[in-house]
Amino acid sequence: MAASLKTSNSSKFQVSEFILMGFPGIHGWQHWLSLPFALLYLLAIGANILILITIHQDPALQQPMYYFLGILSVVDLGLATTIMPKILAIFWFDAKIISLPECFAQIYAIHCFVGMESGIFLCMAFDRYVAICHPLRYPSIVTNALILKASLFMVLRNGLFVIPVPVLAAQRNYCSKNEIEHCLCSNLGVTSLACDDRRPNSICQLVLAWLGMGSDLSLIMLSYTLILRSVLRLNSAEAASKALRTCSSHLILILFFYTVIVVISVTHLAESKATLIPVLLNVLHNIIPPALNPMVYALRTKDLRAGFQKVLGLGLKTNDA
Template structure:
């Protein structure tokens, strides 16, 4: 315990994560599933990144965006899943005060960055299908670099205050977090101070960011669908929809699981307390495991690139 300057309160040196207390009998089975998903996510994303790096034909803006998405997925799943497995297998329930807020910062910012990346990918597909003749002059390597800087800067600047506000609260009693990770509200509600500002800031900023991204993504795909339906050349519409299909599947999954998570928290009196916690954990591992697989299966160029890399490794 270390003294907090300028007042009589003391801040805890660590918190304790109460991870799925109602599922003790199922923790071994759940931990095996999480471990397998983690191995799948690490292997698939590493292979995808290696393929895009080694195959020269994939050195294009769209594939750079896919690489960025893979990197974000890796950071998110590595921030959550190893700690959850350490809790289940080794009983390491504690997390340091600084480590908790560092995890909170990483989860908040990188999740928002993933949403922003989906938005830039939707814009990429919009330009490719609605303005194909101008695509190479609009979506360039420079555009991707600027988009990446924008994604990082916007989300870090707007979401960094979330853990800072929570860290400055006074934690004078209970240090047991009813979650598998350091979510802002899960932690701040342990404070004996007023958390209205924390709740309001997270609600306004997080949902402004995610909400605006989702609205713009839907708008982009509405324009894409309108343009595709006007294509009369045989097979052109099917090819265009197939190109966008993988992106749209992942975006819908990303948005749907967030909506389910919100609804389960709103209806928490009617839902078992462990369900929102479990959904929160799965939200950081399932997309990381599925994204590279969906791209590998649905994107011909990536599939061929993966085959080429694997042949080189075997040879």
């Protein structure tokens, strides 16, 4: 499809809209992917809303650990909803056209929510570190005031931190091509269409990623290293085993979250043309964590499982993981 051009010479952009083509190389049958994506989206929405309702209704769950989990659920809802409705509209209604302001807004929202998810992972790792390594001091350290301050800091940090990404993308000159080989507006995917130099965008994204999520990941790994050292010193084999099971599940999701970001960034920087695997990973990275986080962080917790049963009206017996 030919690029749509604005008639006004005073406009910064010559291209008036972008066209999201979907997954490169499989345009003919990509609509079949709508079913698993829709199911993942429904799972993410349903599970995270259930967590929020359960924490709100059960006084026993109104504790710091569950507050962090509730914040993570809100972030997951925002991350999944930022991309999935548009992706499903492309598959079901061939609604491939997206305006430039909508596209840049989606770039901002994706980077903002991904950064907040990274920040909440860090908060939850710190919470587990204090609970396991300094249990007697936990009530005095992890207070409601600390949770509020940490949450506001993560929102403000990422809300302001990622502003340069869409701003720089909007300053590029899109003079000819407007077909994006993607299901969503990724920063590097969009700026690859620019007629001028996109290196400032790539450098900006790389620097912000290392300063933000890179520092988060370093502190997360430090927290879990200290947790592991403390667990190995426990005299109780059962307590050590329980802590290791919980931490291993969390680490799997965390490593998936950060590894995919690295793969996507390196692939985009190394290749000028979009290919299927990194595009698919980019989409899955924004929907799999919101769908799986409730299971890993919640279903392995006895009190939260009991809360689910109360909300759902079930009387099943629960056993601690």
